Amino acid sequence: MNPTFKIVFTFVICSALINHIAAQSESMTIIKGGTYIPLYGIDSTTVTVNSFLMDVYPVTNRDYLIFVEKFPRWNRSNVKRLFADENYLINWERKDAFGNRLLPNTPVTNVSWFAAKKYCDCLGKRLPTVDEWEYAAMADEISPDAREKKSYNQHILEWYETPKSFKNTIGSTFVNYWGVSDLHGLVWEWTFDFNSVLISGESRKDVDKDSNLFCGSAAVGATDLMNYAAFMRYAFRGSIDANYTGNSLGFRCVKNIEIE
Amino acid sequence: MKVRLMFKTIVFISSFILLFISCDEKQKQDAAEIIEKNTSISELSIYNLPSTWTTQNNKSIELKELQGDVLVMVMIYTSCKAACPRLVADMRSIEASIPEEKKTNVSFVLISIDPETDTPARLKKFAIENNMDTEKWLFLRGSETDTREFAAVLAVNYKKISPMDFSHSNIISVFNQKGELVHQKEGLGVNNAETVDKIIELAH
The missing domain is CATH 1.20.5 (Single alpha-helices involved in coiled-coils or other helix-helix interfaces)
Structure with a gap:
């Protein structure tokens, strides 16, 4: 197909999608930028995160259905294996309907990184970076950085032990300091640069920079539970491929704040 | 109301x-x-990726233009002082091990993980400095997103750790004529015999 046409089609379809999910795109909230020290950086250097907009809720099955209807190439039958493994949307009843097995307002899961990225692209949004996600997610209800609070960490770790929380509806966990809901407690979420995590192990031999992430030093020797919960997330990100889909992994989008 | x-x-x-x-x-x-x-592009082919790249000769190229060639690919950045020179040396040693008659349909592709710094001019300079400025060698830069996406396909992980440095996986990948990943070798200065054998087996 002529590339110009392709662009035009994509534009037309995307703008229609933007209209349809207008309600959803409205529910974004500002995360005010700042600096933080991630679980592991180089020599505990601080990372600066610019202000950005984040979806209040993870993308739901209802939202995702609209996307699949607009982009049949992203339905279960058409999606290419390069972009999503065989478990893509496996819990949906049909290729074009999630049916009665799932509630419309539960987070969509069994979506790959490619699919999540495409979805956000189409709304003029993008996936959050690991740093943006972690920065927004270190807040509890009342403070922007609750990582040293026992209650905050306990909540996350309890969730890690809870099976099938992806079946819960959006908004069923807590709304954090920024007004973002469900960062912890429903599903794990894709990040744009999930493949920036370098773990040394059977498949990754880059031991130089990130050896403190692997095995002992970060997790077990950690000063408190805070590192353990975050370690789980980093380890998980480092262990998956971009076409991986799983029933506890969903996503949400973010957007840059336009400077006028 | x-x-x-x-x-x-x-x-x-x-x-x-x-x-x-x-x-x-x-x-x-x-x-x-x-x-x-x-068309004959399979589900697992990298030619499903729509991204457009720029070469060291400042020419715009889509991946699928490479269809029909055996591709040997690696992700590097030119300001890299540690691992990349060795990865590049590995690529050159692989290239040197392929018999001339087999080389016609083999392309060696180096993709920058630092598109901001690695302009076409810079890639060109790097190619010349490393005696890789022939049509066998293709240096590519793309958008940050397309680069991240391509890394995801190659299972190459990378992270910017300072304005000048990236930490990254050292993986050389071989794709067949249809753009399907058939072989990967990870590590620096590792024995490349297997990779060479695979390329010879694929190239006609």
Whole structure:
């Protein structure tokens, strides 16, 4: 197909999608930028995160259905294996309907990184970076950085032990300091640069920079539970491929704040 | 209240109009997709990626233009002082081990993970400095997103750790003529015999 046409089609379809999910795109909230020290950086250097907009809720099955209807190439039958493994949307009843097995307002899961990225692209949004996600997610209800609070960490770790929380509806966990809901407690979420995590192990031999992430030093020797919960997330990100889909992994989008 | 209701109705109707427009477009797109499906690109082929790249000669290129060649690919950045020179040396040693008669359909591709710094001019300079400025060698830079996406396909992980440095996986990948990943070798200065054998086996 002529590339110009392709662009035009994509534009037309995307703008229609933007209209349809207008309600959803409205529910974004500002995360005010700042600096933080991630679980592991180089020599505990601080990372600066610019202000950005984040979806209040993870993308739901209802939202995702609209996307699949607009982009049949992203339905279960058409999606290419390069972009999503065989478990893509496996819990949906049909290729074009999630049916009665799932509630419309539960987070969509069994979506790959490619699919999540495409979805956000189409709304003029993008996936959050690991740093943006972690920065927004270190807040509890009342403070922007609750990582040293026992209650905050306990909540996350309890969730890690809870099976099938992806079946819960959006908004069923807590709304954090920024007004973002469900960062912890429903599903794990894709990040744009999930493949920036370098773990040394059977498949990754880059031991130089990130050896403190692997095995002992970060997790077990950690000063408190805070590192353990975050370690789980980093380890998980480092262990998956971009076409991986799983029933506890969903996503949400973010957007840059336009400077006028 | 009434005004709001009316407004809602208008929004509702207009969204239907949009829906129709988009359905129309959707059909056209589906038709195009059916045509696309009839070509020989398999589901796992990297030629499904729509990204456009720039070469060291400042030429715009789509990955699928490489279809038909065996591709040997690696992701590097030119300001890299540690691992990349060795990865590049590995690539050159692989290239040198392929018999001339087999080389016609083999391309050696180096993709920058630092597109901001690695301009075409810089890639060109790097190619010349490393005696890799022949048509066998292709240096590519793309957008940050396309680069991240391509790394995801190659299972190459990388992270910017300072303005000048990246930490990254050292993986050389071999793709067959259809763009399917057939072989990967990870590590620096590792024995490349297997990789060389694979390329020779694939190239006619």
